Amino acid sequence: MRALCWHEKGDVRVDTVADPEIKHPRDAIIKVTACAICGSDLHLLDGYQPTMMAGDILGHENMGEVVALGSEVTNLKIGDRVVVPFTISCGDCFFCRKGLFSACERTNPNAEMAIKAMGHSPAGLFGFSHMLGGYCGGQAEYLRVPMADIGPIKIPDNVTDEQALFLSDIFPTGYMAAENAQIEPGDTVAIWGCGPVGQFAIRSALMLGAGRVIAIDEVAERLAMAEAGGAEVINFAEVDDVYDELQFRTKGRGPDSCIDAVGCEASAHGSVDAVMDKVKAATFLTTDRVHVLREAIMSCRMGGTVSIPGVYVGMGDKIPIGAMMNKGLTIKTGQTHVQRYAAPLLARIEAGDIDPSFVVTHPAALEDAPVMYEKFRDKKEGVIKVVLRPHG
Template sequence: MKAICWHGRQDMRVDNVDDPKILDAGDVIIKVTSTAICGSDLHLYNGYMPSMEAGDVVGHEPMGVVMEVGNAVTKLSKGDRVVVPFTLSCGHCFFCERLEYSLCDESNPNADMAAKVMGHSPAGLFGFSHMLGGFAGGQAEYLRVPYADVGPIKIPDGIPDDQVLFLSDIFPTGYMAAENCGIEQGDTVAVWGCGPVAQFAIQSAWMLGAGRVVAIDREPERLEMARTHGKAETIHFEQENVYERLMEMTQGRGPDRCIDAVGAEAHAAGGVREVIDDAKEAVHVPANHPYVLAEAIKCCRKGGTISIPGVYTSTLNGVPMGPAMNKALTFKMGQTHVQRYLKPLLQKIVEGAIDPSFVITHRGSLDQAPELYKTFEQRSDKCIKVVLNP
């Protein structure tokens, strides 16, 4: 089958690889009908994620049709149309029973490798390094899905792929980011970044009772999407001082809740630190950028909450923990417990409360994926979200 494979920094290729097979009685095989390039995939593309190996199949936002079913699978049948969450979860460990699916104790076969870096291993993830399981990803014609009775959700007839595909990751991720804020009725929520996850965080903040949502970015098309689809007020961080503008908007108090929906590949409005980090990257030394997190700490009101759905991949220097401690800020973060949100968010789609397809700007085949990775990474051609149809 065809699949998108990582071959090094900024080197994604279309390879012919072996078709997946049932390896465990709890597996299913799906024929992928739609899959997407995620902002997190750019961390792989830019060489930020350790333990990638040449030839690894990437991608963690797939859906498709069940083609084969393991003997132990009870909830799915051949022909079912499903969305597959990016987190692999056993469903019965301590963390899964607490609905903390991205912390599953059983699904990462390389847990020892992850524990050496993190202290403990999170769940295995599709297409996201050997440290997180080495599972083949979903930017491919077919995909093996372990723990099939725990992960995939069946999709009702009549709903197009575009409306439900993002249940695999970015819609639940944006929702959990807003939920982690602990939004109280009428709160002001500031969202750094206007990429796909941020767009769903904005939508979700309204769902959870926000009184005001402010979106921060520098890309005109992203800011426009936040205004038109997200009904957010916006700040262009290269044209305005974010701290001063947020203080003006909140009478000096600061936003109640802040969301860092950017993560490791943040940009700053100039400054020595960004120049240094850019120089490191020019010689292929990855740098996790603290710009957004530092700014959110400065801007958040005293006693407020900072939610971090943006992915960081290693140690982060330059985070102002002193101000965070003295302002009594609460931090919540983590990979998304996708399975927890699948049914309620699917219901919102069915009811017409949201049509997640609004974020799609680019489409292509697997053969076009390497070039679309470049387009997405460079944010050229007004690219916000790429969907691939194998």
């Protein structure tokens, strides 16, 4: 089959690789009908995520048609259309029973790697390094799905691929980010990053009762999409200081909740800390550029909440923990517990509360994936979300 493979930093290619096979009775094989490039995939392209190996198949936003099933998968049948959560979860361990599916303690065969880096191991993830399981991703013609009796959700015929696909990651991620923000009716929520996760966080915050959402980015197309979704916007390239602007717009109190939908590759204009982060990351003195996280902590009101769906991979410098503690902030983070959210969010799609296809700007063929990775990373040609069709 054809699949998008990582070779080294800055180098991804579509290669011919072996077709996946059933390896365990709880496996399924799907023919991938649609997959997407995620913002966190760019951390792989840019070399921020450790333990990648040449030939690794990328992609963790996947859906398709079931073409083979292991003997213990009884909830699916051949021909079903399914969306596959990016988290691989067993459904029966201590954490899965609590609904903390991204903390599953049974699905990372390389848990010792993660324990050394993080203290404990999260769940295995599709296409996201050997430290997180070494599983093949789904930017490919076919995908092996472990724990297929727990993860995949069946999609009805009246929901299109473009509407359903993002149940695999970015819609639940944006929704969980808004839920973690502990929004009360009428609250003001500031969201850094108007990429795909930020777009879903904006709409989810409003669905959960926010009175105002203020979205922060510098890319015109992203800001326009945020405004179309109901947000006020700040172009951080056009203001002297985002903190000052947020204090002005909230009459000195600060936003009730702040959402960091950027993560480890944050940038800023004229900010000394952001410049230092970039220099340190380039010289391997730090792994993560945390300008946005610093800004969110400083901007949030006393007793507010900072929610972090943006992906961080290691360590960042000069996080203002004193401000965080003295302001009494609540910090909520985590990889998304997709299996908890997929079914209720599918119900919202079917009810017409949201049409997730709004975020798609660039449909493409799988063979175009390397070029689309570069355009997405470099924010060229208005790229916000790329959906790939492996079979045309």
